[in-house]
Amino acid sequence: MSVIHISSVEEFKKEILEHKGLSIIDFRAERCGPCRMLGPVIEQLAVEHKGVKIAKVNVDEQPELAGTFQISSIPVVYFIRDGQVVDRIVGANPPTVYQEKIAEHSAPAKETPMKMAA
Numbered sequence: 001m002s003v004i005h006i007s008s009v010e011e012f013k014k015e016i017l018e019h020k021g022l023s024i025i026d027f028r029a030e031r032c033g034p035c036r037m038l039g040p041v042i043e044q045l046a047v048e049h050k051g052v053k054i055a056k057v058n059v060d061e062q063p064e065l066a067g068t069f070q071i072s073s074i075p076v077v078y079f080i081r082d083g084q085v086v087d088r089i090v091g092a093n094p095p096t097v098y099q100e101k102i103a104e105h106s107a108p109a110k111e112t113p114m115k116m117a118a
Contacts, residue, residue: 003046004055009064016055016080022106023053023080024098027071029060034092035075041095042077049102079105 006012006025016023026042028035046054059066059074069078079087079101086105089097 003043004053006055006057006062006065009062012055012057012062012065015053017083019053019080020082021051021053022102023055024102025078025080026054026056026075027059027066027069027078028056028075029058031060032074038075038077038092041092041098044095045098045102049106052102052106081105 003026004015006015016025024042024045026035026038028038030036042054042056045052057065059071069076073090075090075092077089077098078085079089087101089101
């Protein structure tokens with residue numbers, strides 16, 4: 001699966017918030033050096049994790065989305081599962097950091113066993 005480049009709030013809602021499963025959103029800007037360093041990592045994650053929807057949002061082009069997510073520094077990567085934010089990572093990190101978060105948030109939700117009444 002390739003990385004989706006989100007170009008509107010409507011596209012974000014359709015592609016990310018309505019998606020059932022894990023989505024990763026890289027909030028970035030072209031002017032940002034660490035964002036450019038993170039770019040190949042995000043592209044590789046899309047190749048390795050076919051079941052995960054991965055998108056990029058340019059905060060300069062999408063200020064409304066940046067405001068909604070209260071983006072104050074970039075890059076920041078959000079992990080959204082079934083339309084709900086479950087985690088985020090601020091700054092550029094090694095690929096293993098993102099791999100661990102994907103594994104953590106891709107795992108099925110743990111069910112609490114029901115207790116039988118005595």
